Amino acid sequence: MRLTRYFLPVLKENPAEAQIVSHRYMLRAGMIKQQAAGIYSWLPLGLRVLRRIEAIVHEEQERAGHILMPTLQPADLWRESGRYDDYGQEMLRIKDRQEREMLYGPTNEEMITDIFRAHVTSYKDLPLTLYHIQWKFRDEMRPRFGVMRGREFLMKDGYNFDVDRDAALHAYNRHMVSYLRTYERMGLTAIPMRAASGPIGGDNTHEFLVLAQTGESEVFYDDRVTALKLGQREIDYDDRAQVAEVCREFTTLYARTDETHDQAVFDQVPEAHRKVGRGIEVGQIFYFGTKYSESMGAEVTTAEGHKVPVEMGSHGIGVSRLLGAIIEASHDDKGIIWPEGVTPFPVGIVNLKQGDAAADAACEGLYKALAAKGLEALYDDRDERAGAKFATMDLIGLPWRITVGPRGLANGVVELTSRRTGVSEEVSPEAAVARIAAIYAGVR
Numbered sequence: 001m002r003l004t005r006y007f008l009p010v011l012k013e014n015p016a017e018a019q020i021v022s023h024r025y026m027l028r029a030g031m032i033k034q035q036a037a038g039i040y041s042w043l044p045l046g047l048r049v050l051r052r053i054e055a056i057v058h059e060e061q062e063r064a065g066h067i068l069m070p071t072l073q074p075a076d077l078w079r080e081s082g083r084y085d086d087y088g089q090e091m092l093r094i095k096d097r098q099e100r101e102m103l104y105g106p107t108n109e110e111m112i113t114d115i116f117r118a119h120v121t122s123y124k125d126l127p128l129t130l131y132h133i134q135w136k137f138r139d140e141m142r143p144r145f146g147v148m149r150g151r152e153f154l155m156k157d158g159y160n161f162d163v164d165r166d167a168a169l170h171a172y173n174r175h176m177v178s179y180l181r182t183y184e185r186m187g188l189t190a191i192p193m194r195a196a197s198g199p200i201g202g203d204n205t206h207e208f209l210v211l212a213q214t215g216e217s218e219v220f221y222d223d224r225v226t227a228l229k230l231g232q233r234e235i236d237y238d239d240r241a242q243v244a245e246v247c248r249e250f251t252t253l254y255a256r257t258d259e260t261h262d263q264a265v266f267d268q269v270p271e272a273h274r275k276v277g278r279g280i281e282v283g284q285i286f287y288f289g290t291k292y293s294e295s296m297g298a299e300v301t302t303a304e305g306h307k308v309p310v311e312m313g314s315h316g317i318g319v320s321r322l323l324g325a326i327i328e329a330s331h332d333d334k335g336i337i338w339p340e341g342v343t344p345f346p347v348g349i350v351n352l353k354q355g356d357a358a359a360d361a362a363c364e365g366l367y368k369a370l371a372a373k374g375l376e377a378l379y380d381d382r383d384e385r386a387g388a389k390f391a392t393m394d395l396i397g398l399p400w401r402i403t404v405g406p407r408g409l410a411n412g413v414v415e416l417t418s419r420r421t422g423v424s425e426e427v428s429p430e431a432a433v434a435r436i437a438a439i440y441a442g443v444r
């Protein structure tokens with residue numbers, strides 16, 4: 001992408017309404033535009049990151065059925081589960097021209113149960129997991145912090161259906177592990193913490209929290225939990241023992257939010273490791289058994305021929321909130337520092353002397369060589385001062401920058417700079433392309 005043809009409305013000044021760094025940088029980097037409290041348009045740079053995050057979420061939903069449910073739902077479905085009255089003012093209620101009561105979905109347990117009961121009647125079709133990534137609306141009392149607490153926001157929500165409690169708990173564990181992997185690929189450490197269930201219901205639930213001072217939840221944890229990584233280990237999601245063991249590894253050290261905090265247990269953590277901080281909730285998994293299947297009549301026939309309400313759980317990832325969480329976890333005073341897994345462009349090219357024949361040709365050459373390796377660079381081909389170009393690149397946070405100028409080219413080199421460390425190296429243009437290609441080959 002050439003910057004002269006790209007819609008990147010960067011702001012020089014800090015927007016007064018933004019109280020936290022991610023909101024500030026998302027506005028300044030021209031990623032989003034607010035349209036109403038907690039409702040945003042996604043501009044090209046923001047949309048690219050949103051789509052990257054979605055892609056990672058999709059890739060880690062191994063074998064789950066990908067569907068798309070509508071944003072608008074009939075109120076009657078929610079009357080069946082009893083939640084139409086329970087949900088309160090967070091639910092946006094709408095009437096259509098026939099005076100039929102509708103709502104803009106805040107979550108989809110009822111609708112997915114309706115789909116299930118229409119099509120599945122036998123244990124032979126289980127286990128089944130269905131998910132979608134769809135906009136939700138919750139009329140939050142205090143929408144704030146940009147996309148972190150929006151009213152309209154993008155969520156991945158998945159639902160598992162199993163024949164008995166053990167199978168449903170395995171589905172719960174599978175999702176815990178796949179969520180850990182999902183967040184790791186985004187460059188995040190998201191710690192599973194035992195949680196309270198709220199309006200979804202159920203007795204077994206974990207939230208995933210990213211540590212950040214601006215987080216809305218108070219968290220209490222043994223800091224050794226932050227060092228746990230899945231890394232490259234192979235996981236067989238059908239291996240119940242292996243999956244349960246990974247969950248045990250990640251949930252044994254103390255890590256809880258204020259909702260479930262138990263000071264007496266926390267006091268047993270060695271003092272040097274006992275930490276109190278704040279966290280951003282980027283996802284949650286639930287096991288709630290037959291709460292919806294019983295009230296809505298979603299039954300399956302077991303191998304023994306009995307009819308039983310199907311066992312269920314649900315799992316959510318805050319896709320749009322993740323942009324804010326990633327920025328809160330990865331930035332400096334110049335701007336965003338995208339992890340390679342989610343960056344809008346893998347690399348930026350800065351032409352120090354636009355119009356100089358050699359510099360222009362070298363930039364074009366780099367741009368094409370990167371494209372040939374499947375890497376779309378953001379090429380700053382504007383006729384601007386070098387300082388302004390660097391400031392834009394630093395603000396928008398691409399992890400790598402190649403700087404091209406007549407002086408370096410005279411010696412056959414360009415400069416390759418890491419946004420994270422600020423370290424620059426002089427290398428040939430070919431070596432720069434090879435290095436970037438090698439870095440992204442390692443990013444699954």
Ligand code: ATP
Pocket residue numbers: 107138140147148149150151152153154155198281282283284316317318319320321
């Ligand atoms: P919160 O406690 O932050 O209000 P929640 O527990 O009500 O969130 P869930 O029902 O667990 O939310 O939804 C799944 C995920 O969707 C959350 O973990 C969060 O990442 C995201 N999410 C929830 N509400 C919002 C919102 N208002 N704006 C952006 N993302 C949200």
Ligand code: MG
Pocket residue numbers: 207281283284
């Ligand atoms: Mg939650």
